[in-house]
Amino acid sequence: MLAEFKLPDLGEGLTESEIVSWQVAVGDTVELNQIIGEVETAKAVVELPSPYSGVVTAITHAPGTVVEVGEVIIAFDVADEGEAAAVRVPTLVGYGADPESSSAPVRRQRTTAALTPVPAEPSASGQVQVQAERPRSTPPVRKLAHDLGIDLEILSGSGERGIITRQDVLSFAGNATQGDRGAVGDTPSSIPVKAPETGVREERTPIKGVRKFMAQAMVESAFTAPHVTEFLTVDVTAGMEFLEKLRSQKEFAGVKITPLTLAAKAVILAIGRYPALNSHWDEARQEVVTFKYVNLGIAAATPRGLLVPNIKDSQNMGLRGLAAALGELTETARSGKTPPADLAGGTFSITNIGVFGIDAGTPILNPGEAGILALGAVRRTPWEYQGQVALRQVMTLSLSFDHRLVDGEQGSRFLADIGAIMSDPAMALVLQ
Missing domain, CATH: 3.30.559.10 (Chloramphenicol acetyltransferase-like domain)
Structure with a gap:
């Protein structure tokens, strides 16, 4: 049975949080209350315990994404309908506003890209399976890739459970520039990768x-x-x-x-x-x-x-x-x-x-x-x-x-x- 977990209300009147990291991936089996990730509010980094026992079927927002309270951030395949209906949030304050209610926070257009789940496909049993993939890496590695103009979507990770490491990014950057000192050619996914710029005179960091x-x-x-x-x-x-x-x-x-x-x-x-x-x-x-x-x-x-x-x-x-x-x-x-x-x-x-x-x-x-x-x-x-x-x-x-x-x-x-x-x-x- 498919069960979706929405970003809870973390208290203090905060209406949004940034996804810091995920400690699970699509396909992982998780237990009730297992820590599945971390989110950062305007005041603190908070660990998210799993509200279900089951298998992760989708992760809808990548680390670095700012998410409104009430948005779906992860989905699970749970054992029965009763468990899917009972959301357990033992260490968090409240569960957030119902997006269908008039009190739900107003959504605004974002520049932060969220990962879109792969179109749902029916399984052999006829049950719809939701899938989603994301480039798995740590915040410092994502920053390094951003500075080098490398899209993590095109990399394969050599770390544990396929996580993309710093060395993966550096190796790709070195291989990509050896053949052409001026620019990097098209990648296998046809997404252009920029060569690192020299003589950068300023850097812009989002205020969040x-x-x-x-x-x-x-x-x-x-x-x-x-x-x-x-x-x-x-x-x-x-x-x-x-x-x-x-x-x-x-x-x-x-x-x-x-x-x-x-x-x-x-x-x-x-x-x-x-x-x-x-x-x-x-x-x-x-x-x-x-x-x-x-x-x-x-x-x-x-x-x-x-x-x-x-x-x-x-x-x-x-x-x-x-x-x-x-x-x-x-x-x-x-x-x-x-x-x-x-x-x-x-x-x-x-x-x-x-x-x-x-x-x-x-x-x-x-x-x-x-x-x-x-x-x-x-x-x-x-x-x-x-x-x-x-x-x-x-x-x-x-x-x-x-x-x-x-x-x-x-x-x-x-x-x-x-x-x-x-x-x-x-x-x-x-x-x-």
Whole structure:
């Protein structure tokens, strides 16, 4: 029995996703909940579990295709009609809009090519079989082929299960240009292949996925919330010595202790004294929402772009738990496995620009939040200490806040509290 699987609603009000990869091919037998592919929303890469047990009969969209919620992306031959009627989506949010309903997303013309299934043919039993083929490769290989002007449709893959490898593309490019240094002749499928151009002066990359979402969010934030940024340069020598002592303690074995760990704890404590920094301006309801919890966002630079996952209820964590959560959060973000839920619901954010050797900046607020703290690099700097000039470890803190929610005094005192704890962690006992 033929069963079609439509792109589910992945939550957060997102209406489309890009197919990142398929982990199955036409003809493969799959089990219920087996991971069959990955899709990228504007916020995260999400794994798709199979809603059926059966045989893959069609894959209708190639990797790189942007698909609307509710579009068919894969089809299966399942055992019985009852299973075909029961779509199981155990780890996804909702199933998306019915294309026949008035609430279905409006389709728009695309420039992204989807693969068209081969015309259906009846089997010996009279049952219609749907077939589809696609060039199976990875995103880097597809980019290489695109840059070289090679159509993957004409290549045969030498990798596992026929996947097209980087070497397949390079070998084809080399063979194609040996006979004619000027241009590449017609391929067996009569599709012309362009020789690589020399002296290219510009490259164009589609704006999509995380980069598109973050660009829209930053523009909205910058032109909606009136930003104010304040700076504070502090001597953090005692704070760095404190962290070094913690690293030698058995209680902190196995976790990474960094200035970000101490700053995160300082932010949580300072929010307890100045809750306006942990609030939200609800324009629709004309209300100020003050959060009684701290979902602490940490800006992470990843190959997919800037992500700001957050640690839920960080106010309940001790220093060791906070350090462990920070390590797990950043590692997950860099591996591209951050779930959408971890990217939503943040209340205050930290960005650690010091890891790039930067001293200070004017960070833009994460949309919906009242404040963001930037940590500068820790540098050995001549500094006044006990009436003399000495080499000390110095850091600049940059705090941006929404001036609708936070006035100058609140912002200044909040930043001063963080600086005090970074300078002398013992101040945490006084400022609680």
